[in-house]
Amino acid sequence: MAKIVFIEDRCKSCKLCTTVCPKNILFMDSKKLNKRGFNPVAVSDMDKCTGCGFCVTICPDCAIEVEK
Numbered sequence: 653m654a655k656i657v658f659i660e661d662r663c664k665s666c667k668l669c670t671t672v673c674p675k676n677i678l679f680m681d682s683k684k685l686n687k688r689g690f691n692p693v694a695v696s697d698m699d700k701c702t703g704c705g706f707c708v709t710i711c712p713d714c715a716i717e718v719e720k
């Protein structure tokens with residue numbers, strides 16, 4: 653099963669990843685603040701992640717990685 657991991661402190665809350673996820677499972681976690689002062693990316697339903705890697709590719713700050 654595909655699984656993504658976040659390097660939360662790299663996220664700048666630009667939301668680009670949310671626009672490319674075909675499963676629409678990425679969101680900015682308003683309950684968290686990272687070291688840069690942003691709400692970091694989070695996943696709502698990891699089981700739905702296909703591991704397509706679109707989010708990894710588009711992230712300008714390399715804040716997402718895919719493990720398979």
Ligand code: SF4
Binds near residue numbers: 674703704718
């Ligand atoms: S790997 Fe694909 S399905 Fe999984 S969160 Fe990223 S864009 Fe969405």
Ligand code: SF4
Binds near residue numbers: 716
């Ligand atoms: S594309 Fe990268 S920096 Fe932008 S919100 Fe997503 S994880 Fe954060």
